[in-house]
Structures are given as structure tokens and as C-alpha cells.
Amino acid sequence: MSGLIIEGVTKKFGSVTAVEDVNLHFKTGEMVCFLGPSGCGKTTLLRMIAGLEEPTTGSISFEGRDLTRVPVHQRDIGMVFQSFALFPHLSVGENITYAMRIRGHSRSEREDRARELLDMMHLPGVADRRIGQLSGGQRQRVAIARALALNPQVFLLDEPMSALDANLREAMQIELRKLQQELGITTVVVTHDQTEAMTMADEIVVMGRAKVLQTGTPMDIYKKPVDKFVAGFIGTSNLLPARMSAENAVRVGDAELRVESGAAGQPTGTDVLLMTRPEEVFVRPAASNPPANAVAGTVSFVRDIGATIEILVDCNGHEVISVLTPKDWPDVRIGDAVTVEMPVGACTVLAA
Numbered sequence: 001m002s003g004l005i006i007e008g009v010t011k012k013f014g015s016v017t018a019v020e021d022v023n024l025h026f027k028t029g030e031m032v033c034f035l036g037p038s039g040c041g042k043t044t045l046l047r048m049i050a051g052l053e054e055p056t057t058g059s060i061s062f063e064g065r066d067l068t069r070v071p072v073h074q075r076d077i078g079m080v081f082q083s084f085a086l087f088p089h090l091s092v093g094e095n096i097t098y099a100m101r102i103r104g105h106s107r108s109e110r111e112d113r114a115r116e117l118l119d120m121m122h123l124p125g126v127a128d129r130r131i132g133q134l135s136g137g138q139r140q141r142v143a144i145a146r147a148l149a150l151n152p153q154v155f156l157l158d159e160p161m162s163a164l165d166a167n168l169r170e171a172m173q174i175e176l177r178k179l180q181q182e183l184g185i186t187t188v189v190v191t192h193d194q195t196e197a198m199t200m201a202d203e204i205v206v207m208g209r210a211k212v213l214q215t216g217t218p219m220d221i222y223k224k225p226v227d228k229f230v231a232g233f234i235g236t237s238n239l240l241p242a243r244m245s246a247e248n249a250v251r252v253g254d255a256e257l258r259v260e261s262g263a264a265g266q267p268t269g270t271d272v273l274l275m276t277r278p279e280e281v282f283v284r285p286a287a288s289n290p291p292a293n294a295v296a297g298t299v300s301f302v303r304d305i306g307a308t309i310e311i312l313v314d315c316n317g318h319e320v321i322s323v324l325t326p327k328d329w330p331d332v333r334i335g336d337a338v339t340v341e342m343p344v345g346a347c348t349v350l351a352a
């Protein structure tokens with residue numbers, strides 16, 4: 001089978017299970033982000049794809065070739081480490097073509113390739129510089145160029161943006177994604193930054209405590225998180241305690257709201273959480289005729305940041321945030337009684 005396949009992979013370090021029974025299948029040419037909090041096993045999983053760690057059980061294959069016991073240097077993989085791990089005593093060009101030298105490529109071949117990669121990374125003319133003479137952003141480009149020098153089939157990056165300042169980080173996310181699409185190279189990036197994952201990934205793998213919690217496109221995961229943890233990890237979510245009152249309805253305090261039929265497979269009477277996203281709920285002044293699918297509350301804060309306005313509403317002790325554009329401003333102030341309309345399509349039921 002084509003693509004990158006991870007089957008039943010578990011990794012134990014003594015009594016610590018770093019990765020537990022992971023099964024994943026990515027298409028050739030895809031960009032995948034492993035996303036999750038510190039210590040959830042992202043790096044260990046990436047290092048097993050690279051061949052820097054061996055799975056305790058399970059297998060990893062690429063384009064039908066079983067890589068599980070193949071040593072690093074025979075895997076056709078390029079890797080960028082969090083620290084970049086560049087050699088300070090070598091020039092930029094020598095760093096980039098280090099693996100080519102080991103493999104016996106001639107000096108002229110190496111110089112041509114270094115020039116080509118530096119042009120691709122928008123860093124022309126620095127081949128003779130030392131690593132210490134480069135900025136953090138330039139070092140990252142050199143580390144990427146080095147990883148790509150041998151035209152690998154799989155490109156792996158461990159927290160590649162963490163050494164860059166915020167502005168540069170955003171620009172590099174876009175640049176890296178464009179580069180990956182141009183090259184059409186199967187790529188896996190480890191990150192704990194949801195915006196980074198949303199910006200770059202075809203597919204996001206959300207991990208928590210050594211396990212895969214959810215896999216899907218950024219939009220799938222944003223729209224239909226499987227649980228409270230994933231909902232909180234990707235974007236901002238409003239969570240209201242609720243109880244299933246019918247197959248397609250929940251009760252929140254006094255209000256009854258329709259949800260998509262069979263939303264979470266939860267039986268009637270079960271305590272659940274009603275999740276909505278701030279841009280999908282609408283605050284209106286309380287009226288004698290409240291809209292259907294709405295909960296009542298009181299405005300507790302208004303944050304106007306120009307392009308958007310956030311209205312925080314206290315609904316029975318639980319905060320709901322609504323984000324809207326200035327043209328949709330409902331003219332409400334702190335302390336006003338309001339209703340928050342939650343259209344059926346915006347309502348997701350999660351296990352409590």
C-alpha cells in the first residue's frame with residue numbers, strides 16, 4: 001500500500017509508555033502535523049519514523065517497504081531537529097552537503113546542490129559563512145536545506161518553529177507549507193502550536209498521553225472534535241453542561257436546544273457538554289420572543305479589538321464567547337440581559 005503507514009506502534013522506555021498502539025495511514029505527498037501537549041509522545045513517534053528509535057511493538061512502512069528495522073541512513077528521510085543541530089565548525093555549504101560528502105559526491109556536485117538549495121531557501125550567497133554568522137531564521141533555512149539535500153522521500157521536522165520569534169514563525173509556516181507543496185514531499189511536523197498545525201497540515205493527528213485522540217483535516221477537527229480535550233486544544237470552544245433530552249435535543253438549564261440527530265450517540269438522560277464555536281453563536285438583546293435554539297445570559301464583558309468584537313456572556317455561571325464583526329454589533333453592554341442563539345449546525349454534543 002502506498003503512503004506512510006504506522007501499524008500498532010507502541011514505544012516503552014522502561015516503565016514509561018511514550019507511544020501506545022498508534023495506527024495511522026498518510027497519503028504520499030501529504031503534510032501531517034502531530035499536535036499535542038508536552039510529553040504526549042509526538043517526538044518519540046517522529047523519531048521512530050526517522051529510525052532514531054525502534055518501536056517496542058508494531059511496524060512502520062513507506063510505499064509498501066517495511067522500515068521498522070531499517071537503520072536511519074537507509075531510510076531516505078530528511079530531518080530537521082528542534083535545535084537545528086547544525087555543525088558550528090563547518091560552513092553553511094558544508095553543513096548542507098554533509099550527507100552528500102559521506103556518500104562520495106564530488107565537490108562540484110556538492111557546491112551546485114548547496115547553491116540550488118540556498119536559492120530555494122531565499123538565502124543566496126551565504127554558502128561560505130559560518131553557522132555562528134547567521135540569524136535564527138537563517139539557521140532554520142539552512143537546517144531545512146540540509147535535510148532536503150539528498151532529495152529524501154520523507155521529510156520530518158520536530159518543532160521547527162520553536163527557536164523563531166513570533167513574526168518570523170508565522171511567515172515561515174506559510175513558506176514551509178508552500179515549499180512542501182512545490183516539492184510534493186511526504187512531510188511530518190511535530191508541534192504543540194495549534195495555529196501552526198492549522199496553517200500547514202493536510203491532516204492533523206491530535207495526541208494526548210501517548211495515544212492518538214483524533215485524526216482529520218484541520219476543518220474536520222475544528223468542526224467535530226471528538227472530546228473536550230481536543231475541542232479545547234484546537235481553537236476556542238464554548239462548553240455548557242447539558243443533558244440529552246431526546247435523540248436530537250439537549251436541555252441547558254431551562255432551555256431546550258436541537259442538535260444534529262444522533263450527534264454523539266448519547267442516550268436520553270445522559271449528562272453531556274454542548275460545544276459551540278465563538279463565531280457560530282449570536283448574541284441578541286433579550287426579547288419577549290426569544291429565538292429558537294438559544295440560551296439566556298448576561299453580558300459580562302465586551303472586548304472590541306477593531307476587526308472583531310468579542311462578547312462574553314454569563315449563562316448560569318458558565319461563560320460563552322461570541323465573536324462577531326463590527327457590522328453585526330447587536331448593541332449590548334455589560335450587564336444587559338441577552339439570548340445567545342446557537343444554530344443547530346453549530347451545536348456539537350461531547351461526552352461530559
Ligand code: ATP
Pocket residue numbers: 013016017018036037038039040041042043044045192
Ligand atoms: P515535547 O513536546 O515536550 O517534546 P513530546 O510530546 O514530543 O513532548 P516525547 O518527547 O515523545 O513527548 O516523550 C513522551 C514521553 O516519553 C515522556 O514522558 C518522556 O519523558 C518519555 N521519554 C521520551 N524519550 C525518553 C527516553 N529516551 N527515555 C525515557 N523516557 C523517555
